[in-house]
Structure formats: structure tokens, C-alpha cells
Amino acid sequence: MSLSSEIQEFRGMISRIVESLEDVNASSRKIPETVESELSRKFSSLSEGCDEVSSELRTAIEMLEGIKSRWG
Numbered sequence: 001m002s003l004s005s006e007i008q009e010f011r012g013m014i015s016r017i018v019e020s021l022e023d024v025n026a027s028s029r030k031i032p033e034t035v036e037s038e039l040s041r042k043f044s045s046l047s048e049g050c051d052e053v054s055s056e057l058r059t060a061i062e063m064l065e066g067i068k069s070r071w072g
Contacts, residue, residue: 006067006071014060027045
């Protein structure tokens, strides 16, 4: 794989992470209007979203480390 294609793949991954974070952010903005009986589900959903972003970010870091080791 060329440097250019690896960078494109990395940038695509970062874009997906940003989109996921924007989804978490949008959902968190709705906390004040969430009825108390739904808060537990809302917090669980936010936690899952954060876990997903965390996993994606670790993958992106590993990808970047691989690019760095191959291309300097």
C-alpha cells in the first residue's frame, strides 16, 4: 500500500471518529430534556457511544503508528 493510500485510509478513519463523537455530543445535548425514567437508557447509550469512539481511536493510533514505522 502506498503512503498516499495509507494516509487516505487514516483520514477516513478520523472522519468516522469525528462523526461518532458528533453523534455522542448531539445525544448528550438532549440529556436535560430526557425524562427521568429514560435517563438510565440515555446514559447507557452515551457510554456505548464513548466506548465505540475509544475503540476506534485506539485503532487509528495503531494505524498511525504503523504508518510512522513504515514511512518515518
